Amino acid sequence: MAQTQGTGAQKAAKGGAGAGGGLVGRLGRWGGLVFLLAGLAMSGWGAYEGAYTVGWAGTHGTLTVKRCVDDSSLNSSRNSRKKRLTVRCDGRFVSADGGSTDADAAVRVRSHYAPGTELSVQQVDAPTSAGAGDGDYVRTDRPRAWRFFAAFFGGWVLTGLGVFCLATGYAPFGPSRVSYDEAWEASGRGVTRPVLIGMLGVGLLGAGVSYVVSYFV
Incomplete structure (x- = not known):
């Protein structure tokens, strides 16, 4: 009887080990x-x-800076890129081919630029309408x-x-x-x-x- 119980205990132990092995x-x-x-x-x-960022995607153009302000708030950007850039530069965007303009463009960068500075940017998303100010832009930065x-x-x-x-x-x-x-x-x-x-x-x-x-x- 003791031998039978011992055999059952061994089987139970093996079953428990197998269950643990399956989990592992x-x-x-x-x-x-x-x-x-x-x-x-x-x-x-x-x-x-x-x-x-390298300029292979999007619409290439120039954003002429009107002003730059510190702005660490999060906006409705469709990616997290802008969460790490704390300076917002507003200005006028003109595509390289002249076919697209946005007078209310804005790009987030790491430092301030003087008014009139021309920044090389990529337009990720065009504004939904003239004056909407919801276009998405990225500063061209090869490094x-x-x-x-x-x-x-x-x-x-x-x-x-x-x-x-x-x-x-x-x-x-x-x-x-x-x-x-x-x-x-x-x-x-x-x-x-x-x-x-x-x-x-x-x-x-x-x-x-x-x-x-x-x-x-």
Whole structure:
């Protein structure tokens, strides 16, 4: 009878360990999903901000400053860029081709400029109507744009790690049901390892080169 009870206790213990192992295994894949989503969001943000800031997207033109004032309040901008820029410069925007004008344009920058200063800007969104004052503008800034591109490539690193953890169940933080050696071996049986190495290599190299370039452009 005692032997029967002992066997039942052993089975119960094994069942509990299995349940815990399943939870730990899922943690690896949940962590991988977090890495994947964070990497995609970071790359998307870096590409969006960088494309406008470098002048590749939007309508290029000149904003002639009328006045600049300190303004740390948040407005209805459709992105968080303006939350970090504390000076608002109002003026008249004229596109490079002369086809678009906005007498009530405004751009947020990091420092004050004298009236009459011409700022190179990109029009992200045109005003909804003449005099509406709701157009969205970005100061053209190549060094800053290349730092956004560094963030774009940094997102590749997180995405690669996410793919690796999702495919193998490895958790890079806390307890992991799958050891790193087991995960690395399993990743070599398909395309996971080449994808990981490729994304880490491109991400690290791209982020490093972009950041260095930002000091020379």
